[in-house]
Amino acid sequence: DVKVTQSSRYLVKRTGEKVFLECVQDMDHENMFWYRQDPGLGLRLIYFSYDVKMKEKGDIPEGYSVSREKKERFSLILESASTNQTSMYLCASSLAFAGAAGNTEAFFGQGTRLTVV
Amino acid sequence: AQKITQTQPGMFVQEKEAVTLDCTYDTSDPSYGLFWYKQPSSGEMIFLIYQGSYDQQNATEGRYSLNFQKARKSANLVISASQLGDSAMYFCAMRDDLKLTFGTGTRLTIIP
Numbered sequence: 001d002v003k004v005t006q007s008s009r010y011l012v013k014r015t016g017e018k019v020f021l022e023c024v025q026d027m028d029h030e031n032m033f034w035y036r037q038d039p040g041l042g043l044r045l046i047y048f049s050y051d052v053k054m055k056e057k058g059d060i061p062e063g064y065s066v067s068r069e070k071k072e073r074f075s076l077i078l079e080s081a082s083t084n085q086t087s088m089y090l091c092a093s094s095l096a097f098a099g100a101a102g103n104t105e106a107f108f109g110q111g112t113r114l115t116v117v
Numbered sequence: 118a119q120k121i122t123q124t125q126p127g128m129f130v131q132e133k134e135a136v137t138l139d140c141t142y143d144t145s146d147p148s149y150g151l152f153w154y155k156q157p158s159s160g161e162m163i164f165l166i167y168q169g170s171y172d173q174q175n176a177t178e179g180r181y182s183l184n185f186q187k188a189r190k191s192a193n194l195v196i197s198a199s200q201l202g203d204s205a206m207y208f209c210a211m212r213d214d215l216k217l218t219f220g221t222g223t224r225l226t227i228i229p
Contacts, residue, residue: 042221099148100169108162
């Protein structure tokens, strides 16, 4: 059974703290993604990684960084948490994109609801 | 840049009726994939259906079908014979390169 696991379901942090959100997948997937989900805005891509040590900015990377030292683990880092980063964070993984020929569906973790006070 | 548009923030549908959730996309790449996901109130993301840009036929998975109109760049999800358990958020998504981009979602409520 495929699995993507996020380290915390709920997290409360103070403004200015450095925050680490961890994500681990057991499917040997090449691609991993971090999204934040806010009401009315859907899922917005923060960063993604297509291989170990490789990372690309998504649509809203400001205030975030990522790390992928091992294939199975993708970490999202909030360097100095702010209240506008209060949100639901979703991690996902998938096989490498193979064009239209293959279904590279993404598998999601259970989400981390982060509150910054 | 990729763009996915879902124009229906919310829909109410009578149980057992069919429902169509709209999705349009924008890409200049000829090779891409389209996905639909369901997110119930529990928060998990459930994959429903996939359509590749070169597929000649519309994808179907049980009660779900994808009405793929390539020239119009639309990929609407059709749910036949809706059930109370279909009440959820529904997201359309696209991959045309390394990125996987989602729309803003449609909240579907099934009325008994």
